Amino acid sequence: MASEEFIYSLAYLLIAVCVVVPPTEFRSAGLTVQNLLSTWLGSEDVYFIHYHIKRTTATVVVHSLLPIGYYIGLSFVAPDLNLQTPWEANSLWQLYLLASTIYLICASALAVYWKSHKWSCHRIARTLSYHGTSWRAVAAAIDIEFRRIDKFTSGPSGARVIITDSWIMKVSAYNVNVAHQQDCHLNILKSEDHSISHESSTGAQFLTIEVISVNGNIKPFTIRLNSSEYRDLKDKVQAPVVNARNVVITQSLTDRFLDAFREQVAHNPRYHLPEGSVEPDPCIGCMQITSNVKLQKFCEDASQGECVQCYCRPMWCMECMCKWFANRQDQRQPETWMSGKSPCPTCRSKFCVLDVCRLA
Template sequence: MMLPTSRTMASEEFVFSVIYFLLTMCLLFTPTEFRAAGLTIENILSSWLGSEDMHLIYYHIKKTSANVVIHSALPLGYYIGLGFVSQKLDLFSFSQLTLPWMIFLGAAIGTFGIGLSLFLLWKRQNWNNHPIAKSLGYHGNSWRLAASSINIEFRRIDKFQTGPAGRRTYVTDSWIIKTSPYSVKIAHQQDCHLNVVKTEEHAISHESSTGAQFVTLNVISLNENIPDFEIRLNSIDYKDLKDKVASPLVNARNIIIQQSTTERFVLAFRNQVDANPTYNLPEGSPEPGNCIGCLQIQSNVKLIKRCDDQESGDCVQCYCRPMWCCDCMCKWFASRQNQTRPETWLGGKSPCPTCRSVFCMLDVSLVNNIG
């Protein structure tokens, strides 16, 4: 009868660990469902934190401090919880602890000690020591004056905001503010400029129906006490940001910030064509001329049926010589799709622009030996 009992014990500890781990993850990366149900630190501490809309800076000073304390208490919370749940481990008889548990307990107490000390240090003299207060202090004589200037501008409805809850970027008339769980970065628009650093393309995929492009900008302050920081936003919001930012916005490398679905599709199409097998121009055949779509670039794609479209059986071999460039072929393909449902484009079909043979994206090959 011993075996089943000890098995139950082991599973108690396992179940507790899994639940604690999941709760920790939910605390650190609050899922939307938790947010909707109001299960966030912000909500639970709302009366102490005050209103973000009315007192942005004080709200974030308190919120970052609370995060530091609560998150630093998580390992110790695990130890205490496990001590109550487990009857086998006997975690509260400190003299009989095994070495690994002793180390864990020491580290957990140390982490919480550091978190709590930071909190108490920051809170002294009515938050004068908090990093946000310190960084605001570099913007003028008193951090409280800077804070109230930000708070006043933040209450206006025409501020720009982007990003997920808890990690939002705000642009007010004269400030750029980036919030995150442990810190808030603030730059005064007057003494900074923005640099487009890079873009990331998320091509149309099964997960997202339209695809997206994200732009990363570096906020560089002339004030040497304010470190540079990055902000990241969906390119759809880029124009609004540009309208709101009074400081110079530099796109030195001329990074293309796209907006339309067609342009995003060109990227996905291009990726697929790059992955397809290439086509070797037969020995002795004439060089392809310029693309008959744009007349600018040499034709560089050939349609070769390579897919096995068992379901529809629509695709057929096209015998046209290369007459189009990849971009024009893509735009033609996109124009033949259902314009209201871009998520279907990747799996779509189109007739060859010259001979009308049906092809899909898998049938587009780059021509190898030209130029």
């Protein structure tokens, strides 16, 4: 009998852990609180804040069912404990039943209380109310920014970092931390090196960054991300990023190459747009930045070498041109990239790093 109880307890513990911190396999199979309740929760993309207010409420209730669920299950697995007739059970089990019932009642009462006040007393709503006169107006502003495609997101859905044009947010099981970009600064706390992470086979570095707001009602919170995403984060954050502890951030190979590429291009001759020509269009690679490079054969005399003069008008930004170039190099030998050649993305004329000219 004892072994059955033990196996049941172990299995229940395992399931409980998977409910509380769903592993990747559970998430991809859709076995998470948010997936099972998706119709009630609504759309995260349209009503981000309401979605998370409801999701955290549901999480509080679902998690509060776990202790009493264990008791009910055990009462069937081990009838000799008399759990189905608690007045005859061991006093320790009576205490357990009492505690788990109180926990369930409190969690449900809290959920009912939040819902009956139209969520205004929920933790997330209270956080938002510190950012404006009405939390609903702040929520609407966040929803609008969340719908934009250019937001920065990182991490799995249960522990996600989201940075929009004016907000830094961290989604966790019971809460969403929200800080207004204008009010805060970021502080790099530490880095952890993992030789192999479970999401990639190559080594990874994770950074822990603290978000500190001058708004006294907003408690500082930490966000964690892969250092390969650090550049994207910095592009999105207007708030200052302080690295007071001099944490060494390992950049991805492409990022390191981009630095070298940028430095070489800075030494190359500039290209002057012909008189009367129209302003260059946005880069066709990223559609974000105005095209700012032109390929001009400068590496050797016009008739010599492998490179060919390209006659395309400026259509790319330097970063996209660099990524295009890097993708066409031997990925196993990054040390040869600087001396490599690549076809022009549009006309296929060969060029090298010496031929990339910034627009003057």
